Amino acid sequence: MAKLTIPSQELMYSGHAACPGCGGALAMRLLLKGLGPRTIVSLPACCWTVIGTPYPTTALRVGILDNPFEATGASISGLRAAADVLGMKDVNIVGFAGDGGTADIGLQALSGMLERRTNAIYVMYDNEAYMNTGIQRSGETPWGAWTTTTPVSGDLHGKPEPKKDMMGIVLAHRPAYAATLNPAYPEDFDRKVERARDIVGPRFLHIFAPCPPGWKFDSSETIALGRLATDTGVFPLYEVVDGRLAITRKTGALKPVEEYLHAQGRFHHFTPEDVAKIQAQVRESWDRLVQREREDLSRPH
Numbered sequence: 001m002a003k004l005t006i007p008s009q010e011l012m013y014s015g016h017a018a019c020p021g022c023g024g025a026l027a028m029r030l031l032l033k034g035l036g037p038r039t040i041v042s043l044p045a046c047c048w049t050v051i052g053t054p055y056p057t058t059a060l061r062v063g064i065l066d067n068p069f070e071a072t073g074a075s076i077s078g079l080r081a082a083a084d085v086l087g088m089k090d091v092n093i094v095g096f097a098g099d100g101g102t103a104d105i106g107l108q109a110l111s112g113m114l115e116r117r118t119n120a121i122y123v124m125y126d127n128e129a130y131m132n133t134g135i136q137r138s139g140e141t142p143w144g145a146w147t148t149t150t151p152v153s154g155d156l157h158g159k160p161e162p163k164k165d166m167m168g169i170v171l172a173h174r175p176a177y178a179a180t181l182n183p184a185y186p187e188d189f190d191r192k193v194e195r196a197r198d199i200v201g202p203r204f205l206h207i208f209a210p211c212p213p214g215w216k217f218d219s220s221e222t223i224a225l226g227r228l229a230t231d232t233g234v235f236p237l238y239e240v241v242d243g244r245l246a247i248t249r250k251t252g253a254l255k256p257v258e259e260y261l262h263a264q265g266r267f268h269h270f271t272p273e274d275v276a277k278i279q280a281q282v283r284e285s286w287d288r289l290v291q292r293e294r295e296d297l298s299r300p301h
């Protein structure tokens with residue numbers, strides 16, 4: 001059996017306030033294992049401010065800054081500047097924001113941070129809705145998903161718009177490093193965190209974060225669902241270094257998306273036509289990813 005390479009150090013206390021099976025909690029735990037104690041985390045309003053910092057307690061053994069919902073990109077720019085002035089070059093400056101705080105209200109601050117080449121890591125933990133305030137839809141909610149603001153009744157069929165392509169938006173800024181990560185594949189997750197840690201410049205990590213109450217599945221199924229997301233091609237794992245894309249987990253044939261969709265109450269209203277529509281989109285995105293990897297590999301270094 002292959003030797004586990006994930007660091008044993010724990011920088012997250014067990015007495016946190018996440019729901020059982022929270023993918024976002026696992027994401028933070030694995031992230032800090034890879035980054036180590038010389039880390040400062042900036043948190044905007046999101047589930048993690050509740051999970052991690054109910055005053056006067058903390059669930060993290062690293063420095064934390066709570067910042068306004070829209071300001072993560074700006075806040076890590078300021079933290080980096082302050083750390084540099086103080087000569088703290090070896091400190092990892094990390095923004096850890098939800099999908100709403102990143103793809104919607106925080107997009108401008110993120111874009112500025114990437115464009116200024118801020119030497120920091122921006123993490124979007126993606127539970128595909130505004131969970132902390134009661135499961136409202138975000139730009140990252142997938143097409144057709146039920147949320148409290150995209151109901152299913154009569155003519156209403158869940159979210160009418162597709163998921164926003166955050167990796168595409170980030171890659172247009174040419175970051176030093178960008179990757180998709182899934183806590184259900186912890187070895188791949190840890191390797192990417194350690195790679196991001198050792199690169200200088202703006203870095204972006206898109207982390208898949210299943211949410212049992214928001215997606216309507218049993219909290220014991222978080223890892224199984226996470227694996228299905230990647231194995232069906234719904235959430236492919238890849239990284240982009242200096243503009244070159246590499247897929248980091250390839251399975252022989254993708255599993256049918258039906259397995260992933262049927263495991264969650266938020267898609268229970270899907271008809272066979274809806275499933276076929278998602279299947280075709282996932283197949284097309286996967287083929288595009290494979291094609292991009294092939295082109296990047298054939299480009300001279």
Ligand SMILES: Cc1ncc(C[n+]2csc(CCOP(=O)(O)OP(=O)(O)O)c2C)c(N)n1
Pocket residue numbers: 045046047048069070097098099100101102127129130131132133138
């Ligand atoms: C300017 C502003 N608008 C709205 C809120 C209320 N609010 C707090 S957390 C949150 C949802 C955050 O969603 P997301 O970023 O996806 O993180 P999640 O809760 O899903 O972890 C909202 C709308 C706020 N704190 N500040």
Ligand code: SF4
Pocket residue numbers: 017018019020021022023024025047051127131132210211212213214
């Ligand atoms: S609502 Fe979802 S994201 Fe928030 S703590 Fe619970 S499981 Fe985690």
Ligand SMILES: [Mg+2]
Pocket residue numbers: 098099100125126127128129130131138
């Ligand atoms: Mg969210």
